[in-house]
Amino acid sequence: MKNLTIYASLLMMCGLMSCSVMKESEGGVKVSDDLAYCHTKVSKSLADLGKDSIDYTMMPRNIENQDSVWACRKATPDEWCSGFWPGILWYDYESSKDAKIEEEAKKYTSSLEYLSRRPAFDHDLGFLMLCSYGQQYRLTHDEESKRVLLAAADSLATLFNPTVGTILSWPRNVEMLGGHNTIMDNMINLELLFWASKNGGSETLRDIAVAHAETTMKNQFRPDGTCFHVAVYDSETGEFIKGVTHQGYSDNSTWARGQAWAIYGYTMVYRETGDKKFLDFACKAADVYLKRLPEDMVPYWDFDDPAIPEAPRDASAACVVASALLELDNYCGENKKGYYREAAESMLASLGSEAYRSGSHKDSFLDHSTGHKPAGSEIDASIVYADYYYLEALLRLKNLQENETEQTSEGGSAPSLAVILNLLR
């Protein structure tokens, strides 16, 4: 009888706790610990950046292996990574509720405002403004962010070529590449256009985003679902000329972060359109990526580098994909539900292990990302966008777990026997 009473109270407790307990242990991801780790690193970074009073126009970009503090770059229009550090601060503020972090996030974000008042340098305007002002607007709903984001979206849209059906990613490289060029990374920037069209901007912005996604889907993928980094089109006729690489091993190889942008991008386009062809496509791009991963779920920088297993990894691709899969899993039907989530949790467990965490001597969250291997830059380093998507993925997982806990406490699914038995031990 006494045991039955204990069992009944445990059932009630489990009703409240089961999902978070299960998810923290099953996937091996200690979300709360990982978020606390990130908060410590953010606070330490700010202290190091502010030793001689902070210059808010200098944005953390990378930490090479021998270094311990962020190498920063000026937030100029051609520095594509400047939005990630403000974005990290916003995510960390969301997680920690630390008012000091919010204050710093606002200051760094405001350094990018001027980009909304000048012609788009290239497609990266989306990364720059969504990660900074997009996050600020999401958390504060301030009118200034809205104004900046709407102006930036209009500016990004000027790069759209209606004959081709895509945004010109790199205006500066038209001659070098032999025509209108669109890179896979550009998929991420469509989110700014979708956002603007829902928040007072023109409907045309949405049409541009959809056309870009459709044209890219048609031309920039191989039959197996892997992608070319760059598609080159005839600017006048719109004809697809060739698929090539810029940051990958070769034109026909699969550059890990390019595939990561594709998975993330098509998942987002499905969220914004509800069009099932984009969901199917996101799954196809994800499935071929998952099939080719090494055991620890963190890809080599390019899946086809003949130097594998000696080739460097790209933890940043793993972070982008982990975040994307946590979203994609929600859209899957019953037959696939849980599949992508499990993969994402394995990736996060691996990234949170000693093998990928930056040591205590470094201000970054993670090591082992590869930026631009063919150019010999940022190889096996800490890179700011890896940290940004890592934190995003952790927060997505935390939100999923909290929702499940709520559902369970409202009478959702029963706690598993394993959890009950563990508590009884």
Ligand code: GLY
């Ligand atoms: N968007 C550039 C990169 O992924 O390296």
